[in-house]
Amino acid sequence: MNDVFKALNDPARREILKMLRKRDMTAGDIAAKFDMTAPSISHHLDKLKRAGLVTTLKQGQFVLYSINTTIVDDLLQYILTLKK
Amino acid sequence: MNDVFKALNDPARREILKMLRKRDMTAGDIAAKFDMTAPSISHHLDKLKRAGLVTTLKQGQFVLYSINTTIVDDLLQYILTLKK
DNA sequence: TAAATAATTAGACATTTGTCTAAATGTTTA
DNA sequence: TAAACATTTAGACAAATGTCTAATTATTTA
Numbered sequence: 001m002n003d004v005f006k007a008l009n010d011p012a013r014r015e016i017l018k019m020l021r022k023r024d025m026t027a028g029d030i031a032a033k034f035d036m037t038a039p040s041i042s043h044h045l046d047k048l049k050r051a052g053l054v055t056t057l058k059q060g061q062f063v064l065y066s067i068n069t070t071i072v073d074d075l076l077q078y079i080l081t082l083k084k
Numbered sequence: 085m086n087d088v089f090k091a092l093n094d095p096a097r098r099e100i101l102k103m104l105r106k107r108d109m110t111a112g113d114i115a116a117k118f119d120m121t122a123p124s125i126s127h128h129l130d131k132l133k134r135a136g137l138v139t140t141l142k143q144g145q146f147v148l149y150s151i152n153t154t155i156v157d158d159l160l161q162y163i164l165t166l167k168k
Numbered sequence: 169t170a171a172a173t174a175a176t177t178a179g180a181c182a183t184t185t186g187t188c189t190a191a192a193t194g195t196t197t198a
Numbered sequence: 199t200a201a202a203c204a205t206t207t208a209g210a211c212a213a214a215t216g217t218c219t220a221a222t223t224a225t226t227t228a
Contacts (some may be wrong), residue, residue, distance in 0.1 A: 011086060017166050027205060029143035040187055042206055046171080061195040061204045065108060072166050079163060082101050082156050094216080111175055124217055126176055145174045145225040 004075055006050035012036065013044050017053060019068040027063050088159055091135035098126050100124065101137060104151040111147050 007013055016030055031041040045065060048054045052071040057064045085154060090095055100114055115125040132138045136155040141148045 005089070005093045006185095009089045012186090014089070021166055028203095031205095035152070036186095037188065038205070039189080039207080043186075046206085058194095063205065067166065069167055072163060076160065076163050079156060079160050080152065082105055083153055090215095096216090112173095115175095120216095121218065122175070123177080123219080127216075130176085142224095147175065 001074070001078055003051040004053065004071060005046050007053055008075075010044065010047075012041075013048055016041075016044060016048065016065075020054060020065060024064050024066045025029055026059075030065065033066065085158070085162055087135040088137065088155060090132050091137055092159075094123075094128065094131075097132055099102065100125075100128060100149075101151055104138060104149060108148050108150045110143075111149065114149065 008017075012034060015034075019025060019030065019033065021082060027038070030045070031038045034041060037047060045054065048065075049056060053068055054065050055068050057066070092101075096118060099118075103109060103114065103117065111122070111126060113131060114129070115122045118125060129138065130152055132149075133140060138149050139152050141150070
């Protein structure tokens, strides 16, 4: 769960998740939405992936990113435990 | 919401919230549960407070900390928006 | 009122993090 | 097969973060 919170602790990564909620996107699609270099985005995607928040599917030279709602559910459960 | 994620991005702070879920505690009570100096705990409590995740009540020379479930609810709402 | 107690503030320092440029890897197309 | 394209990896560097010790503030008690 620590990796999940680490991953969420960045505005760009939260924005990426918000985008992926609507549709799957390639690394390039995602990078195009930010005023940030491709390597930086790649780094953010790596953190999201290591946290289990996104999954990847290689399609030729493209890499398609999808949100993994299983981990989002785990996170919801965790937050719920903080309620009295 | 950024401050909330920042605040949650630390194991000690998440542990503090878990403890406060059960009962209100003074800064000293909390510090006693960790192998960490009082100033360090004070710093963590400050981050939690700035994020709105805890509230304080001064009682003489003690400061009683409580969890603020309003913000926890806001967080839950945010996480829910990540679901498809 | 002086000493003790609870908590915070200030400042130093090592570690982690986010960003960049340059280079490398893998895939497609002319 | 060479060039172009999509993406990642490597490495540098500044900024943010977590921890500590020392000092300060505020409150209680002997």
